[in-house]
Amino acid sequence: MTAPAPATPHRAPPRDPALWRALAAVLKLFWTGQRNRLLLGAALAAFTVLAGIALLGLSGWFITATAIAGASAATALAFDVFAPSAGIRLLALTRTASRYGERLVTHDATFAVLAALRERAFRGWAQPGAARRLLLRPARLLFRLTSDIDALDSLYLRILVPAAAALGAALAAGVALGLINGWFGLLAAFWLLLAGLGAPALAARRALAPSRRRSSGLETLRQRIIELSAGQTELVMAGRMAAAQARIADADARLARADDALNRIEAGVTAAFGVATAALLAAALLTVAVLAESGGVGAPVAAMAVLVALAALEPFAALRRGAMELGRALLAVGRLAPRLADQPAAPARLRPGDGKTAATLRGVCVRHPGAARHVLVDIDLNVGAGERVAVIGASGAGKSTLLALLAGELEATSGEVRNCPASLLTQRTELFQDTWRGNLQLAAPGADDAALMAALAAVSLDDVVRDRAAGALKSPLDAPLGEGGAGLSGGQGRRLALARLLLRDAPLWLLDEPTEALDAATAREVLGCAARLAEGRALIIATHLRREAGLADRLLVMDHGRLTAEARRGEPAFDVLLAGLRPD
Numbered sequence: 271m272t273a274p275a276p277a278t279p280h281r282a283p284p285r286d287p288a289l290w291r292a293l294a295a296v297l298k299l300f301w302t303g304q305r306n307r308l309l310l311g312a313a314l315a316a317f318t319v320l321a322g323i324a325l326l327g328l329s330g331w332f333i334t335a336t337a338i339a340g341a342s343a344a345t346a347l348a349f350d351v352f353a354p355s356a357g358i359r360l361l362a363l364t365r366t367a368s369r370y371g372e373r374l375v376t377h378d379a380t381f382a383v384l385a386a387l388r389e390r391a392f393r394g395w396a397q398p399g400a401a402r403r404l405l406l407r408p409a410r411l412l413f414r415l416t417s418d419i420d421a422l423d424s425l426y427l428r429i430l431v432p433a434a435a436a437l438g439a440a441l442a443a444g445v446a447l448g449l450i451n452g453w454f455g456l457l458a459a460f461w462l463l464l465a466g467l468g469a470p471a472l473a474a475r476r477a478l479a480p481s482r483r484r485s486s487g488l489e490t491l492r493q494r495i496i497e498l499s500a501g502q503t504e505l506v507m508a509g510r511m512a513a514a515q516a517r518i519a520d521a522d523a524r525l526a527r528a529d530d531a532l533n534r535i536e537a538g539v540t541a542a543f544g545v546a547t548a549a550l551l552a553a554a555l556l557t558v559a560v561l562a563e564s565g566g567v568g569a570p571v572a573a574m575a576v577l578v579a580l581a582a583l584e585p586f587a588a589l590r591r592g593a594m595e596l597g598r599a600l601l602a603v604g605r606l607a608p609r610l611a612d613q614p615a616a617p618a619r620l621r622p623g624d625g626k627t628a629a630t631l632r633g634v635c636v637r638h639p640g641a642a643r644h645v646l647v648d649i650d651l652n653v654g655a656g657e658r659v660a661v662i663g664a665s666g667a668g669k670s671t672l673l674a675l676l677a678g679e680l681e682a683t684s685g686e687v688r689n690c691p692a693s694l695l696t697q698r699t700e701l702f703q704d705t706w707r708g709n710l711q712l713a714a715p716g717a718d719d720a721a722l723m724a725a726l727a728a729v730s731l732d733d734v735v736r737d738r739a740a741g742a743l744k745s746p747l748d749a750p751l752g753e754g755g756a757g758l759s760g761g762q763g764r765r766l767a768l769a770r771l772l773l774r775d776a777p778l779w780l781l782d783e784p785t786e787a788l789d790a791a792t793a794r795e796v797l798g799c800a801a802r803l804a805e806g807r808a809l810i811i812a813t814h815l816r817r818e819a820g821l822a823d824r825l826l827v828m829d830h831g832r833l834t835a836e837a838r839r840g841e842p843a844f845d846v847l848l849a850g851l852r853p854d
């Protein structure tokens with residue numbers, strides 16, 4: 271079970287220039303990724319809103335004009351009902367079509383951008399340093415990859431698009447009402463912008479803190495629930511179950527408090543829109559009454575003006591949701607931006623080009639990120655092509671770190687590392703709940719079924735997978751594997767890991783305690799398999815076990831991060847060192 275993680279600290283306040291730079295960088299990714307579709311979506315949204323306002327205005331005018339025209343037979347016969355009703359139908363149809371098109375285009379463009387961002391973020395986290403940090407907090411990685419990226423959809427869908435449509439509405443209403451009376455148009459546009467943008471802006475500002483609290487509260491709640499369900503047994507044994515439940519209840523209560531605060535703000539902004547609408551309605555009625563009194567406008571135009579003013583405020587209400595989600599989106603932007611930036615390419619490893627060397631290290635020191643002291647100190651090492659080397663030494667001496675360095679998972683703090691492409695077999699076999707094919711293709715995404723079956727045959731697992739599939743599936747590789755390789759014996763799991771190594775086809779294999787947890791007979795079988803498959807490759811094995819070190823032609827002794835002794839097969843020291851290792 272992972273150690274309980276503290277609640278995520280709240281990130282920099284929104285005035286932080288770094289946050290605005292990050293926001294600009296994320297918006298730039300939207301812009302460069304899907305510029306045309308994003309613009310088309312915003313244009314369709316603005317058109318939908320304008321068509322809605324025109325529809326309401328024209329309907330008001332038409333109903334009033336028809337009523338007045340119907341007052342006498344002469345005016346009723348002269349009144350043209352066809353042109354306005356055709357206009358109403360046209361507006362209704364185009365509004366429906368453009369709304370449908372807008373939804374399609376904006377969501378399609380947003381999902382395309384988010385999919386690209388998710389891949390970019392994933393690649394960012396797959397960098398050696400970031401991946402190692404996140405492995406300590408896997409629940410956070412999951413949350414960041416899902417919720418944080420999803421939160422970015424509000425930036426375009428719920429903030430930029432409604433804002434563009436609302437501004438278009440204010441402008442169009444201002445011009446339409448200005449044609450009736452200049453001051454009327456100017457003041458209406460001013461009120462629309464002041465109330466329509468002011469209320470959501472105020473709400474967004476007030477909602478920043480609670481929506482950040484909500485987001486981090488949700489992350490903490492998920493993390494604690496995962497910890498509780500993954501570590502139930504340990505918690506019960508340690509008598510800490512009640513405390514773990516209390517921590518979940520506490521996170522839940524914090525989440526509920528943040529939800530309450532957000533609901534209050536949302537209710538407030540809804541009320542503010544109600545007041546702003548009522549004020550606009552009253553002012554518009556008074557204005558048209560005065561204009562009608564002075565003979566400036568007739569009743570149909572007056573009705574149209576009131577409805578246009580009312581309809582123009584409605585698009586601003588759509589900004590309400592964006593305002594509530596701005597805090598969450600900004601928090602996501604702040605957390606994601608460093609991972610979305612173009613990753614500096616890892617310093618190019620120099621590869622030995624002579625065909626005789628698999629790895630050369632000169633004066634190499636390594637320190638783990640955040641650690642105070644070096645784990646590897648002044649390492650000089652030369653491993654020939656096809657050579658088999660075992661690194662032995664006490665637990666914590668730095669053997670796994672040396673392999674991680676050669677695998678490219680860690681960078682040297684100083685010194686020079688040259689090695690040919692390497693594959694690492696870690697101490698734990700990482701197998702996932704997926705098909706056999708999915709588990710194997712992790713090593714070679716492009717490998718076809720024939721190549722995968724050949725790799726399984728090389729480790730004598732082809733019959734096992736055929737038995738599992740029992741002919742019921744299209745391909746034996748479709749057979750499912752349980753989480754952590756559940757359903758496989760320890761030896762089979764290790765052999766499956768060896769098959770993956772084979773699929774990578776690297777000239778240097780790094781084996782970290784390859785048979786540590788296996789019984790002697792299974793270990794011999796796995797080691798025989800590894801020795802056969804590694805033919806022609808260089809092999810570096812980190813081990814405490816005699817049977818594993820016995821594969822090597824040379825033994826290297828590591829002590830507190832330094833290589834302190836070595837012996838080649840045939841030298842008396844080799845047998846002495848081998849004899850000092852743990853027997854089967």
Ligand SMILES: Nc1ncnc2c1ncn2[C@@H]1O[C@H](COP(=O)(O)OP(=O)(O)OP(=O)(O)O)[C@@H](O)[C@H]1O
Nearest residue numbers: 638639641645664665666667668669670671672812
């Ligand atoms: N990610 C890490 N961050 C900080 N320190 C680490 C990290 N990984 C390992 N260390 C430390 O580096 C030192 C060497 O660890 P390493 O795993 O390389 O030793 P090892 O010789 O392989 O041990 P073992 O035989 O038990 O596997 C240890 O003191 C360990 O605590």
